[in-house]
Structures are given as C-alpha cells and as structure tokens.
Amino acid sequence: MPGFWTLLHKELLRFWKVSFQTIAAPVLSALLYLLIFSHALESRVQVFPNVPYTSFLIPGLAMMSLLQNAFANSSSSLIQSKVTGNIIFVLLTPLAPLEIFAAYVLAAAVRGVVVALGVLLVTSVFAPVSVQHPLWALAFAVLGGGIMGALGIVAGIWADKFDQLAAFQNFIIVPLTFLAGVFYSVQSLPVFWQHASHLNPFFYMIDGFRYGFFSAADVSPGVSVTVVGGFLIALSALGLWLLQAGYKLRH
C-alpha cells in the first residue's frame, strides 16, 4: 500500500502548494455570496423557524464550496497530467487502479473539507452557527467530497482538453450545486420544481449536511444518506472501471 500513500501525499501537496488559489479563493467567494445574499434577503426570508437566513445560508455555502472544490481537485489534476503528459509517471508504476482511484478521491475530499472548514470559520463571524448533529454533518461532508472526487476522476479521464472539462464544470456541476437548495429551501418552490430538485443528487448532499446543523431538513437524513451513498457507489464503480479499462489513459 505505500504507493497509494505516496500518490495521496503528492495529490495533497499539489493543492497545498497553491493553497491561495485552491483554498483561500473559494473561501472568499463563499464569503461574498454570504454578504450579498444575507444583506439582500435577511429581513425577507426565513426558511426554518428560529433560524436567521444568514445562519441558514452558511452550511449550504460550505457544502457547495466543498462539492465544487473536491470536483476541481481530482478533475484538474488528471486533465493537467494528461495534457502535459506527466500522467505517465503514475501509469508506469505498479499502482493498482483501486490505489490510484482512492488516492485521487481522498485528496479531493480532503481539499473539499478544508475549504468547507474555512468557509464555516470565516462566515461564523457574521452569524451564529451551531452543529446539532456533528456526525451527520461529517458523514455528508465526507460522502459529498468522495462523490465529487470520483466524479472529478470520471470527468478528468473523459475530457481531452481543458475546455471540455470547463464545460463539464460550468454546465453541469455549477448549475446542479446552485440549484440544490443552497440559497433557499426547495419546499418554497412550486411543486414541479420541488420534484425536479429531488432528482438532483446534490440536493441530498446539501440538505443532509444542513440537517447536521439545524436538526431540520427538507427530507429525512436517512433518505439523503441512502441517495448519497448510492450515488457514491455508482460513481466509484464507473471511475474504477474506467481506470481498470485504461480508457483514454492506456491506449
């Protein structure tokens, strides 16, 4: 297993060395969202009883940042390695597909969780946030990071060029995370859009994570964790299969 630890270490170093861009920047973006939305909506919107809108926003923003950054980590690492050709340094080694997969996914989840912690830390200055069920929050953070790490692997392997990956990120990941109930409760939506939101797997990640904070959610955390867990298994199977088959990696 030492090869796995080296790859994990390398992937962690890779984002840590440019942490201004990979951690500080998304934390700042989340802070700006919080300041703008809370200023505009604080007095007009109350989603859960006794929860100020700004407090409601914080877990959603943390989770959105977690998801987007976990995806960015594995996908950008893979596409950069593919385009520059240095992916061969990994492919020439005895590392098994499972080791490669696990290292990329874990590194992605770690970056996502570090960014989310940063968002929670910085935004908690502006509104009180207490974690009522820390284990639920942690479970959704880890599962969400894992899912997006696995999705990043799939996208990173599939994409041949940076703009294909950017399209994946901008047209799939960003809309699905924005429309997953970060800024509102889906119960406030018209019935059709409520149903549509329930088809979005990102909704369950954010809703479950928020349950950990407020002990209140749009759907029960048991349902959310089942959907999220199923999604993780399916994406992991896909990612592993692509690595095993050498799709677009071993020609």
Place this chain on the structure above:
Amino acid sequence: MPFAIEIKQVHKRFGSLRALGGISLEIPQGEFFGLLGPNGAGKTTLISILAGLARADSGELRVMGYDVVSQYRHARRRIGVVPQELVFDPFFTVRETLRIQSGYFGLRDNDAWIDEIIERLDLTDKAGANMRQLSGGMKRRVLVAQALVHRPPVIILDEPTAGVDVELRQGLWHFVRELNQAGHTVVLTTHYLEEAEALCSRIAMLKQGVIVALDTTRNLLRQVAGVRLRLRLAPDRLPAALGTKLIGADEDSRVLALDSYAQIESVLADLRAESIQVQELEVLQADLEDVFVQVMRRH
C-alpha cells in the same frame, strides 16, 4: 533464466493504421539492445506496450518472465522507461520528483540511491530547483533519474539524446554503459545511428510495424553493407564495366560499392586493362547508417 524481454506475435492497430504487425523478439538479460527504425515504424508503440502505457490487440509480452498485463505489478517493478517526450510535473522540485517516483514503487528510505543518481547525472546543483526552472537537457536528466529510481533490471531509453548537448550525451552513455556492465539490460532507440553502433551489441530494425532486420551489430555491418572503395584515378574516368558499382563521386574521387573484399582484385584488373592508374585507394568500412539505408530500401 528468463529473458529480460520476451515479445511474441504482438499486433497493434490505431484505427486503420497498423502500428505493429506481429512483432516477436527475445532480449536476453544483460544485453545492450538497439531498436531502430524511421519515424512511425512502431518503436515507441512497442515500448509503450511493454511499459503498460498502451495495450496490444494480441500477442504476449514479458519482462523478466512476468506478463505485462496479468502480472503488471511485477513487470513494472522490473522496467524503467525514459520517455521520448520531455514531460515533468511543474509542482515539484527535482528531489521531490524523485522521492515521489520512488514512493510509487513502494520504496521508502531510498535517499542514498536518489543522491547517487542525482550526482551521477550532474543534477546536484539543481536538486532543490523546481522542474519548471530547468533547461531541456536538465529535464532530460531528471527523466533518466526517474526511470532508474527503483533500480529496474531492464532500462528502456526512447531517444534519450534527442536535442541534448554533447557533454550530457557522453556523460549519459558513460553512465548507461556502467549500468549495463553491472548487469542491467538496456534497450535503446535513437536516430543517432553512430550511438547505436557504438553501444548496442544487437539491433532490430523496424519498418511499418514489422522487424526487417535482427542480428548482432557486427553481423549487420558485415553482411548487409559489403565494402566501399574510394579511388582517385588518372585519368579520372571509370571503365564501363565498373559503372554499375559507382555509388558516389566528389571533386577528385569516386566511391564504388562492392559485395566483398574479393572484388577489389577484379576492380584493379579492370582499371589496369584500360591503363587507368590508381593514385589513391581507400577501403571504407560500412557504418550502421549504410546498413540502415540499405535495409530500409530493401523492404
């Protein structure tokens, strides 16, 4: 003792292009082997399949007796590849790059060997420099170091001296020769045929995905190319009978290609018969470039 490399009937297509059309090759342990051929002959494809970077459509490949697909972990531990492309990871320094590569192979506490290869490849001054800051030649040295970091018994160098200055080239060959003398099997592809001639004990020539020549370097030089004769004549003309042997001429001399040394006598007889004096005569040894050109023309 298994072969260092054993290749049986390997076929590979990229769409409609036949990259390899049934390659079979055995390279014993300890050999310094040359793989030559024009661009697109399939050399890099063959190396990629051996190293696991590509997959054969059919056929079987073994490194030190281990199948490169079903026993890939064993096979990859025993092979080190210096790729043709100048690739690097811009996030890391030279030493970090080597430590990471070493770790991928499960090697901890490998610093003594890493220090040695850094020193042998004249990278000591650059060990702490980021890969981005290195010149092309320096990056090439790091690629060689990366291929050696796990002490593979089989080393494959895919055009390692392309675009490299003379000093590095000589230093690199000195080092690789030492590794070969220490028992490592070395496979080399290069467009510098004088390098292959000086280093390789056996050579395969590839053209359009098939082996068109495979023999010891000495036999290839002896059998394929014959003898060339440079003559300065007075008067400066050639008997008609020798016209078919003429392969070149410059200001004051002519070069004839003969099948063997025995023909020299008949050439001299033809010249004597027409009262042409030989003012200068030089027997030229064929070099690998002549062999290569002839083999490629024939196939």
